[in-house]
Amino acid sequence: MELRVLKYFLAVAREENITRAAALLHVTQPTLSRQLMQLEAELGVKLFRRSRHSIVLTPEGLLLRRRAQEIVDLAGKAERELAGGDAPLTGEVAIGCGETRNMEALARMIAAFQTRYPDVRFDIYTAVADDVKERIANGTLDMGLLVEPVEFDAYNYVRMPLRERWCVLMRSDAPLAQKACIAPADLAGQRVIIPGRPSVRNELEHWLGDAYDSVRVVATCNLSYSNRAILVANGMGLSLTHEFDNGDSRLCLRPITPELANTSVLVWPKDQALSPAVSRFVAHIKNTLQA
Structure with a gap:
């Protein structure tokens, strides 16, 4: 072919x-x-x-x-990647990203890197973790910004600075909006939208404990925050979601208790040659986080 x-x-x-x-x-x-x-x-x-x-x-x-x-x-x-030769650093860094507040930290690091290396282009691909990992494996992505849990056998990684705190997204006029935080028992009998990723669902089921059997799971949703917000605003139910910047006055976020939070990691393949642009960007990320 x-x-x-x-x-x-x-x-x-x-x-x-x-x-x-x-x-x-x-x-x-x-x-x-x-x-x-x-x-x-x-x-x-x-x-x-x-x-x-x-x-x-x-x-x-x-x-x-x-x-x-x-x-x-x-x-x-x-x-x-091969076009640069001895010229100033060029090429492309392709990063797959889930929805995470650490995207802001990554964006600042990308902006600082491009100030120094303006001819390097970034390709940002938004997808669920399994899709990102598949694309790293087949070489169409260089790196992935993933919310844990992540199996690290195939990756080198750095841990990002912000913790991803779990919250309940609900309408501002919902009865539970009067509470400062949401416990598992508060969700008994509620219509709830949960993430589709199996490992994340297992974490949330463990947090719900005995209340899980009485929760009415009406939908699963992988991405995005905006779609979950639309579903909740239109009466679909509540949504368990990581904390995000909510600009919709119809909605509010309440943290869950006991607190449940994840960390995010930026991963790239082990035992694989990196392009000059990716290699330089990895060094930039490490130096920035160490500082």
Whole structure:
């Protein structure tokens, strides 16, 4: 498979139309159609279902789209990393981030780094922890900002400065809003939205203890704070969430008791060569946190 042909394939998958894709790629429609048929012959599968007006991916095409995008992204990343030579530091640092207050600390460190190395570009990808870890493993991300618990066998890491305190997000007119903090028994019989990540759910179930069986879990939610706030504001229930800056007057946050908090870590792969830009950024992070 040639990189050029994978780019053709991705363009057709995105446009769902040969004519539009050919125009965007600046190739003729017969040339593009022939390249796609050759790719299908090479792989021995049908990648598209064709009709008079559109072209859509088969299950095999959907699988190839994911892998093709990873390959194209990695190729582009390699080109950017190797382009610098003896010139000022260039390249890209790709970081996957969950939702965490420590993103503010990371953003300040990125800004300070770019002041010194303005030609280094950052690619910030927001996703749940499992997605971030998968992308670190396949090389499309260099680093990940993750909320613990995290298995560290495959990573080097630094611990970020802020603790992520668990709270209950609720409407300001909810009866529980009168309380200064929320205990497990307060949630008995309540409609509650909880995180979807299994390890985090286990932590919260342990905190709820005997009250867990009487909590009405009405939804799980991985990201984002804004979506949880919309659900709560519209009467979906309460939400267990990490503390965040709430700018919605309809809502309020109350800490839970006994207190439950997590730390966040910035991780990168062990035993793997880092690009000059990533290596320099890791050193910058370590120096900043030590200071």
